[in-house]
Amino acid sequence: MRSLSIIIPAYNEEQRLPGSLETVKSYLDSKGFDFVEVVVVDDGSRDRTAEIVRETALRDSRVRLVSNPGNRGKGYAVRHGMQEAKGDWVLFSDADLSAPIQELDKLIAAVRREKADGAIGSRALDRSLVGKHQSFLREFAGRFFNLIMRLATGLPYRDTQCGFKMLRADVARIVAARQQSEGFGFDVEILYIAHKHGFRVVEVPVRWFNAEGTKVSMWNGLTAFADPWRVRLNDLKGLYK
Numbered sequence: 082m083r084s085l086s087i088i089i090p091a092y093n094e095e096q097r098l099p100g101s102l103e104t105v106k107s108y109l110d111s112k113g114f115d116f117v118e119v120v121v122v123d124d125g126s127r128d129r130t131a132e133i134v135r136e137t138a139l140r141d142s143r144v145r146l147v148s149n150p151g152n153r154g155k156g157y158a159v160r161h162g163m164q165e166a167k168g169d170w171v172l173f174s175d176a177d178l179s180a181p182i183q184e185l186d187k188l189i190a191a192v193r194r195e196k197a198d199g200a201i202g203s204r205a206l207d208r209s210l211v212g213k214h215q216s217f218l219r220e221f222a223g224r225f226f227n228l229i230m231r232l233a234t235g236l237p238y239r240d241t242q243c244g245f246k247m248l249r250a251d252v253a254r255i256v257a258a259r260q261q262s263e264g265f266g267f268d269v270e271i272l273y274i275a276h277k278h279g280f281r282v283v284e285v286p287v288r289w290f291n292a293e294g295t296k297v298s299m300w301n302g303l304t305a306f307a308d309p310w311r312v313r314l315n316d317l318k319g320l321y322k
């Protein structure tokens with residue numbers, strides 16, 4: 082794999098983004114990609130997120146800012162990033178690098194080994210390593226969500242919500258053109274669309290060090306349980322053809 086776009090959706094990330102961008106840049110320096118770009122999709126942040134990316138881009142041409150006019154949600158931002166990506170493969174990563182960027186090596190190895198069309202990081206497999214546990218309630222909710230998700234969609238995954246996913250660019254484009262969800266429900270949806278179109282996306286155990294703070298509200302958590310059913314309904318309506 083020689084050509085990669087790293088997409089980072091960012092909403093009010095002035096605290097976490099500068100360190101993360103430096104970490105990603107050093108990692109990329111140690112790798113020999115023919116083409117690599119880091120596309121930060123700022124989603125109408127009210128802090129210095131966009132300014133930080135602009136300043137970093139002046140010093141490093143691999144970094145690029147994409148701006149949304151307002152705050153539309155993580156799903157909208159990732160879709161925008163997929164549409165803008167120029168690499169042959171795309172990786173989505175959260176701005177806090179909860180999954181360390183070095184875990185990309187595991188996704189790349191899995192895709193090569195399995196001749197897959199994509200790979201997703203997972204916190205719920207035997208060899209996953211979750212360094213800093215979330216609250217019991219959130220962990221339980223996550224497991225229950227994935228059970229509902231499997232029932233509603235028939236997808237085989239143990240953890241659809243890990244923000245560390247890699248797809249071949251042609252798969253990402255097919256998915257982005259059909260994606261309806263603009264919020265946190267997009268993870269299940271993109272996997273469902275990829276699966277429906279016959280692509281194989283494998284689940285890979287990764288290390289995950291949950292950073293302090295979250296943009297996921299209690300309301301987001303509650304409404305998430307409807308998302309997998311909405312995906313099924315959208316499919317019945319023919320929206321994913």
Ligand SMILES: Nc1nc2c(ncn2[C@@H]2O[C@H](COP(=O)(O)OP(=O)(O)O[C@H]3O[C@H](CO)[C@@H](O)[C@H](O)[C@@H]3O)[C@@H](O)[C@H]2O)c(=O)[nH]1
Nearest residue numbers: 090091092124154155158175176242243244265295296297
């Ligand atoms: N562009 C954009 N990005 C957003 C928004 N809300 C959150 N994000 C971005 O989405 C990423 C994840 O947000 P966190 O605040 O770090 O969430 P978390 O608690 O670690 O979230 C976990 O659950 C989410 C929902 O299932 C997952 O999306 C995420 O990957 C992770 O597993 C960050 O890069 C954050 O800036 C938004 O409205 N717009």
